[in-house]
Amino acid sequence: MQFTEVVSPAMAEKHSDGKYAAELKFPNVRIHLQDLVLREKQLPSHAMANSAVHFGLISDESLEKVLAIKPTELCLCMATAATIIEEYFKGVPQRNGFPAVDFEQVLSEIFRDAKTHLKEVTVSTDHQGEIAIRSHDCYKFAPTLFDLMLQQLLRYPGR
Secondary structure, eight states, X not given: OOOOOXXXXXXXXXXXXXXXXXXXXXXXXXXXXXXXXXXXXXXXXXHHHHHHHHTTSSOHHHHHHHHTOOOSSSOHHHHHHHHHHHHHHHTSOOOTTSOOOOHHHHHHHHHHHHHHHHHHHOOOOOTTSSOOGGGSOHHHHHXXXXXXXXXXXXXXXXX
16 A cells, blocks of 8 residues: 555645644545554554554564554653654665665654644643643544654655
């Protein structure tokens, strides 16, 4: 399966005022992931890992490593996204003339997008006024996180 969704001109112009906003661009991917969670009763993190294999981001061999992730200071879905990104970049060839891909930079971009999106859709904040990434509802957030992750990964030549 390939990603063939197109962003409408209206969506492209929605935030043309110069303000950064985290746009969701892959509704079919989000529906696929939500289907795995609701119909097949997969954990959101497992649905993310299985979707990453299904859509060709990581190999079948990487699936076990991704499924073995344990939550740390991040929620399990965020930790899973980080491992998917790490495994994805293991399969991305380094091309002459292109700068090396900085895994940490890509991860920070996804976290920024996730925080921005959460600020737009929720009023729940921690005591310092910042969105607490680890305290959101994984069941609702996994499809959104996968969409944001996919947008970042598609910026780099891959598999």
